Amino acid sequence: MPVHPLVAAVVARMRRLLRRLEDDGDPARYFLGTYLRTTEAVGEALAAGRFEDPSWVAAWDVDFAGLYLDALETRRGAPAAVAAPWRLAFGADPGLRPEAHVLLGMNAHINYDLPQSLIAMIGPGDFASPAVLDRRRRDHERIDEVLAARVGAEDVALQRAGGRRTAVDRLLAPVNRTASRVFLRESRRKVWLNTAALHRARTEGATAYAARLADLEAASANRVADLLRPGPVLVRLAVHGFGVTVG
Incomplete structure (x- = not known):
């Protein structure tokens, strides 16, 4: 199936950056690799007609990815200019497992970048139209289906990339995959609430x-910092959730 040209362009940019990160041995390659494969899956879903407004979804997908890719490139020359959630995620111990780097990147990107991208792509006029806003929300939720379908494959990809699995990890893998889907749904719901809060502030x-x-930057940075603390991450996620909320 032909891939939407906007998505094809951002995929090409991701591949170029990923090659650089792999050459440098940069642990940021783990999240970017996952994100690249997810973006390709979104492109396939677009080509398969799984969204109500494919042109909007394609433009939004590219805008959203651009926030992360811009931060990734900015940190090379001006790391202090990167927003706090990304400074923490990028600055994590390189010796952490690949899964941990992916979790940190996902957390910063979903909690901090996604509401900003939705605000950029859903104008005040769209918020004033219940029909349009519902269509945007439904397409936003359909992304969850694409992400959830990738969880198992990404687990395998991270093992190949160097993820370390103990016997207990292997035993708990189905539980962790289920938890990942739950956390993604929970964070997306909070993202929608935060988008509404940003819209109210915009007005x-x-x-x-x-x-x-x-406020969103501080809350997102605090959640990344919480994930970086020693101890069982899944327990903290179960207690505090994956997402954040602002008033």
């Missing part, structure tokens, strides 16, 4: 929006 003016975005 109040630039100062209000900047303040609310700063």
